[in-house]
Amino acid sequence: MEEKKHVLDVIQLANYVRPDVKEVSNKEWVMNGDKNSFYTYIIERYNGSPTNRAIIDSYAKLIYGKGLYSKQQAVKPLQFAQVLQKLSKKDLRNICQDYAVFSEACYEAIYKNGKLERIKHVPKNQILPNKMNADGDIEGYWYSLDFNQPRKYEPIFIPKWEAGKKNGSYIKVISSYQLGKSYFTDPDYMAGLAYAHLEEEIANFCINYISNDLSIGKIINMNSGEPQSEEVRANVKKAFKKEGQGSMNAGNVFINWNDNKDTGITFTNIEVSNAYEQFNWLSEEAQGKILTAHKVVSGKMFGIDSASGFSSNADELKNSHILYENMTIKPFQQMILDSLDIIQQEAETSLDLQFVSLQPLTGDGELTKVTPTTNLSSEVETPFEFADVLINKGETVG
Numbered sequence: 001m002e003e004k005k006h007v008l009d010v011i012q013l014a015n016y017v018r019p020d021v022k023e024v025s026n027k028e029w030v031m032n033g034d035k036n037s038f039y040t041y042i043i044e045r046y047n048g049s050p051t052n053r054a055i056i057d058s059y060a061k062l063i064y065g066k067g068l069y070s071k072q073q074a075v076k077p078l079q080f081a082q083v084l085q086k087l088s089k090k091d092l093r094n095i096c097q098d099y100a101v102f103s104e105a106c107y108e109a110i111y112k113n114g115k116l117e118r119i120k121h122v123p124k125n126q127i128l129p130n131k132m133n134a135d136g137d138i139e140g141y142w143y144s145l146d147f148n149q150p151r152k153y154e155p156i157f158i159p160k161w162e163a164g165k166k167n168g169s170y171i172k173v174i175s176s177y178q179l180g181k182s183y184f185t186d187p188d189y190m191a192g193l194a195y196a197h198l199e200e201e202i203a204n205f206c207i208n209y210i211s212n213d214l215s216i217g218k219i220i221n222m223n224s225g226e227p228q229s230e231e232v233r234a235n236v237k238k239a240f241k242k243e244g245q246g247s248m249n250a251g252n253v254f255i256n257w258n259d260n261k262d263t264g265i266t267f268t269n270i271e272v273s274n275a276y277e278q279f280n281w282l283s284e285e286a287q288g289k290i291l292t293a294h295k296v297v298s299g300k301m302f303g304i305d306s307a308s309g310f311s312s313n314a315d316e317l318k319n320s321h322i323l324y325e326n327m328t329i330k331p332f333q334q335m336i337l338d339s340l341d342i343i344q345q346e347a348e349t350s351l352d353l354q355f356v357s358l359q360p361l362t363g364d365g366e367l368t369k370v371t372p373t374t375n376l377s378s379e380v381e382t383p384f385e386f387a388d389v390l391i392n393k394g395e396t397v398g
Helices: 034-048 050-064 077-086 089-102 190-211 230-244 275-293 313-339 341-347 383-392
Strands: 023-026 029-032 068-070 104-112 115-121 127-129 140-143 156-159 168-175 217-222 265-270 353-355
Touching (some): 029 034, 029 127, 050 313, 068 077, 077 115, 089 104, 115 341, 156 168, 313 353
Antiparallel strands (some): 023 029, 104 115
8 A cells, every 4th residue: 555645845934134235336326235225225114114204204393393593693684584595495394304214315505606596405315426536535426316227317427515616516415424334324213124114014914914814824625636627726726816815805605515525625724823912012012112213212202102200291291302302303403504504604604503493392391382483573483484574575685
C-alpha cells in the first residue's frame, strides 16, 4: 500500500524593512535616497498616519502663529511694509509647513533691476543640491517637478544665494547641521517614522479584518476531490472571490449541492485570538512613540487623551504649551527667521523680525480671546495687513 504523504508549503509573509537612507549621487545632482525615495517616504507617513499628521499640522500652525511683526514697525512702517510685500503670507506659511514636515525648507529669492523683488516658496522635495565642488561647497541647486522623469520634467539649475548677488533667481535652503549628513537634513522626528508606518498598517489590517468577517482569512475545503480541469478550478475561485469578499457581502448565503455530507464544502476561519487587545496595544504603542519622537509633552495639546500628574487639564495644557513653545517651536521659528536675513539686508536696516506666537491659553489657564491689534491703525488686525493699509492710504512701498 502506497503511503500517503502530506506536503507542507511555507509561505513567506510580508516583512517590514526600515528604509535605507543614503545620499545618492546621480548626474550633477544628489538624490535623497534611491530615486529620491526618502522624500516620498516622509510624505506618505505624513498622509497615512493620523497622529503624525495632527502633530505636524499643529507644528506648522504654531511656527507661523499670526505671521511676522517687528518691534520697530511703529517707527519704521514703510520698511516693515516693504518686507511683508516681498514675502507673502502664503509663501511664509508654506515654508513653515515644509519645515514642520522635512525639518528643512527652501525658497527662491528673485532679484530684478538690482533689487529683491520677491521671496517665493519652493517645495523642498522638488529641490536637490548640486554635487559639492573641490572645496566642499554646494554652488547651487536643481529644480524639477519629478527627478525620476528628467526628460519630461527637465531639471533646472539655480545658483545658491550669496550676499552681493543682485540679479536673477537664487535658492536658499533652511536647515540645521546634522552629524554625518552633507546634503540633506533628516526629519526632527526621524525615529518616529517607523511607528507612523505602523499606524497606517494597523488601519489597513483593521479594514481588511472587518471586510473579511473578522477573520484574517479562510481555508475552503473542497471535499469532493480535485477539479477535473483548471477551468473548473478557476471558475470556483472566481465565484468565491466575487460573492464572499467585502464588508457588503457579509452574511451571504451559499447553496451547495452534494451527494453526502462527506463531500460537502467546509470553511475554516483563520482567526486572531484577543484581536481587540492586540490592536489596542499596537495603536497605543505607535501613538506614544510618535508623540515621543516629536518631543510632545502632552498629547492633550493635539486632542489626544493622556494620563498625567497634573491636577487639571488646564494646568497640563498651560505648562505643556509653555515648555513645548520654548523647547521646540521657538527654535524652529528662529531657524526660519535667521534665513530671512536677506530681507533685512535689502531694507538696509535692522527690523528685528519675529513671529507673533499663538497663545491658546492665558496665564490663568483660560482660553485666549482673540482681539484685533491696533499698533498702526484700527484697520489692522494682524501685522501682515500693514502693507495693504499703507498702500490703500496712498503710501509708496519699495
